[in-house]
Amino acid sequence: MDSTLREFLRQGNTVISNLVLKNYKKLGMTDTEFILYLQLNSYLQKGETFPELENIAKSLQISVNDVYTQLHNLIEKKILKIETIVNQQGQKTDSYSFDFLYQKLDSLIDEEKKELLNVSAEKDRQKIFNAFQVEFGRDLSPIELEMINDWIEEDKYKTDLILLALREAVLSQAYNLKYIDRILL
Template sequence: MQDLLLSLLEDGSISIANFLLDNYAKLGMTNDEFLLYLQIKKEQSRGNSFPQMDKLADSLGMTSQNLFSTIQALQDKKILEIKQRKDDQGRLTDFYDFSLLYQKMIALFDNKVEETEKVATAKQENNIYDQIQIEFGRPLSPIEIETISQWIDTDHFSYDLIRLALKEAVLNQAYNLKYMDRILLNWQQRHLTTPAQVENSLNSRTTSQDTSSSNKDNQKKHIQIPLVKLTKDN
């Protein structure tokens, strides 16, 4: 997946301007280095894979010495490489290659995604604690907080599954974690691992109970009441 993304970045199939604009400093680039990158990419988009130094210096308002130092700095930071490849006539030509920069960008993006997921997970966990406290009408004890953490970290019960267990406990007026724990364990033993599976099981149970109750009512209706002879024989 990362190889595909790197290939798309190199080909220009994915726009990276906004992401790089927001994060070039985190990637270790100075303002001048970032502007040089943009200038080189502009020239490459026009078919000039290795723009001349004097042209770059003039576009950026730099001296040739400053431009050379900036290019050298990008190479030292493993952001830019100068490579060679054969042209259509088989001649070796130089070109600026930013593959190392794109690899750094992918790593930074992955870290940002991971951080976002951690924040979202922490938020969901806090919401679970809050919901249970609200339904129980009291603060959770340290032991109860540890129990919930074990459900999440050790038993790997999903947040939605814990919410369903809480719902069942409230419906049965059992405001304690032991009851919820038995519910979760029961679902685990029955291999009910998703909210959809649990909901289907609960619906099936309700339907079965309704059917059983209906059958009992019908049986009562069909009980034969013996006729009693009200007159005496003479």
Template sequence: MYPSILTKWLEAGALSIPKLLMHHYRQLSLDEQELVALLHIQTFIEEGSSFPTPDDLASRMSLASVECSKCLNGLIKKGCLALEKRSDEEGVIYEQFSLSPLWEKLAELVAREIKQLEEKRGQEEEMTLYRLFEREFSRPLSPIEGETLSMWIDQDQHTPELIKAALREAVISGKLNFRYIDRILFEWKKNGVTTLDQAKKYGEKFRTRQDNRPQDAPRAKANVIPTYNWLDQ
């Protein structure tokens, strides 16, 4: 007895439900009855019945046929269910339900959430950068400096990590000003520097070139700590 029940259970298969749908169905303006109706429709489609009637749904739900009909119409109006016309090889027209609109709306919703999270993260990173610059400059940034910092991120597409690295280069070189930092970022972008490791290697090469330049003896003695002028590039 039990083996036959298990066999029937396995032969019936399982319904795969995206967790994102369970997490976001309320944001799609769906209630629990509509959600269950959609899951039943998906089950019918997987079983080879692409156009379940209200009576078919009522046979599996705790709703009457009339209520199932209203539910189907509501899902279509909300853009979560589509009624499509198809034709077979003999040209016979038939109708079927499609859940494609539901998945498209869900994908758009998730994409918007991801974009909002990225924008929030970007704002937080920009604010962190702003505070870091103020700490290094030991003063509040001017409106122009704040705008320049935003332009590095939004227009020039420099990552916060690279901007921090350029700031460190300016501190090391004793040239703590925005023009100098902008020049560093410009040189990195021109030479394809996009990661911290590449920036580090490029800086080491630059310093090597600077160290190998001929210098006057008096100046060499006067400079206890070597500085590296990116503005000479």
């Protein structure tokens, strides 16, 4: 094994979540701030919780002042925080923490899930309206639209159940929402 390969292995790897990689822009980070996050993360993974800014500046080939500015930006954006940790001997040490970043990421994922659910619910609603209009052979009146909305919103009937009730009504040749309401009950 040559010395370059040994040095490569000795340096280790920095693990980064694909979720952070995919969403750092949505979290409000610039490319430079993201690279700083990667640098800090590499130190944290090695167990160095508060690395010297000079070392980071040297790695990034920028000034210490620029590193400080980027750190300040991350703190202002509520992505990074500096915590003071007291050990068992009562000694205080500072540490970088990305807890805020992970909280923001969690909120972002929740928002995306809600958005997907809303889109899915709207598609289901449209599917129901279209099915009624096709089976009734006409546009639905505002009162009919409201009644169907009540089934979805208030009564929490599933799309499939409403469509099955519609099918049963059509087979009985009863094109009436009150009849379908009785079926659903």
